[in-house]
Amino acid sequence: MTLAISGTTRLFAIVAHPAHHVRTPQAMNARFAAAGLDAVMVACDVAPEDLAGFVSGLRGVRNFGGLVVTVPHKSAMAALCDRLSPRAEAAGAVNVLRREADGTLSGDLLDGEGFVAGLEAAGHAIAGRRICLVGAGGAASAIALALAARGPARITLLNRSPDKLTALAQRLSAHRPDVGIGIGGPVSGHDLVVNATSLGLRPDDPLPVDVDAVDAGAVVADVVMDPERTELLIRAAARGLIAHPGRAMLEGQLSEMFAFLTRA
Ligand SMILES: NC(=O)c1ccc[n+]([C@@H]2O[C@H](COP(=O)([O-])OP(=O)(O)OC[C@H]3O[C@@H](n4cnc5c(N)ncnc54)[C@H](OP(=O)(O)O)[C@@H]3O)[C@@H](O)[C@H]2O)c1
Known part of the structure; x- marks a missing residue:
């Protein structure tokens, strides 16, 4: 039509x-x-x-x-x-x-809701999971709020700039005092590792986390959509981890946006 x-x-x-x-x-x-x-x-x-x-x-x-x-x-x-x-x-x-x-x-x-919808559509649960979220910008903030609303075991936040990291942790704790929030530390010990920084957009970007330190069986998710297979996802898949692409977040968001905009 x-x-x-x-x-x-x-x-x-x-x-x-x-x-x-x-x-x-x-x-x-x-x-x-x-x-x-x-x-x-x-x-x-x-x-x-x-x-x-x-x-x-x-x-x-x-x-x-x-x-x-x-x-x-x-x-x-x-x-x-x-x-x-x-x-x-x-x-x-x-x-x-x-x-x-x-x-x-x-x-x-709805960015965070889109990310969660994309994860759930791929069969990745959030409730009870130990989550490591890298980034403290707009996308990371939205994703942190959406993940916290689904009952994770805990969320560990990592970011380059400590002031933005602390500010996000404070906002998140104020909004969801029921969720355990950690700041900094190793990427190991998590079931879901999310890159919500812009690292990966450029070919010479460093990896947002040390993929070799991620637990076996973990899901590694990226928000970066271009390239579709970021270096992080390529390395994660090569290690046998589950690689979840940034495109899933966009697709999840489109459904959420359509519903929001056309609601009577
Ligand atoms: N898939 C989707 O549907 C979707 C939706 C929204 C956004 N995104 C993507 O999400 C990414 C982030 O967007 P945003 O709106 O959150 O941007 P933003 O608000 O500018 O935040 C950028 C984040 O990346 C970090 N960062 C940037 N350069 C870095 C570097 N060289 N080393 C370490 N950390 C670095 C920043 O750390 P500092 O705090 O230290 O600056 C910050 O945490 C972009 O790639 C965007 O395209 C995807």
Whole structure:
């Protein structure tokens, strides 16, 4: 089924800067068409200094349905929403917002939910598992919150910059005081090791963890999608560990985003 844009079509957008590389419109438009929805998603390249004006203008667009929000706008957009989900509030970031029937804007953060959905779709459980999460940026924060909500045995956080590491640990503990959070230490002793840094994007990047120190039988997951088989995943698979690619997180997110944006 193809999209037929008319005077009744609901408008959705992904806002990014730059925007030429985004793939979400293609994937979301295919889902709109498959569901028979009168809706379209386009990409909007908006510079940070124009973001507030962009959102203010959209508030007056009656057939505007919502936004997917990506780099570099996730934190700034949180301040422009009328309400935030608890996880978006905790992370201080959104990656989707929806225009409600009364014209107000609700923001949520689905990166972490997408990561969890991708893990679960591949049959990897989270409850009761010992997790090592590397990174303390936007993706790592969202993933940490989503993993903590699924009852892991504990989460060990590692990151290059100690200030961001401590800040994430504090946010996570405040949001989920029931989950044991550790800072630093060896990568061994974990069932699931997650690279949520950008290490692996460039061919000369060092590995985010020492793969040889990961326990036998562990799952090694990456958020990096390009290349699809990162050096971390190649080394993990070579050792007989279970390698879980970054693409699974994107696929998980698309379903979560579609459900959020099209919820009546
Ligand atoms: N698969 C998906 O659907 C999906 C979704 C969202 C994001 N991602 C990917 O997730 C990655 C991180 O994105 P983000 O939004 O979290 O970025 P971010 O907020 O900028 O955080 C980057 C993280 O990587 C670490 N890092 C960067 N360069 C490093 C280096 N040379 N050595 C050690 N650590 C380094 C940073 O450590 P410091 O704190 O020390 O700076 C920080 O923890 C990106 O590759 C992005 O493409 C994938």
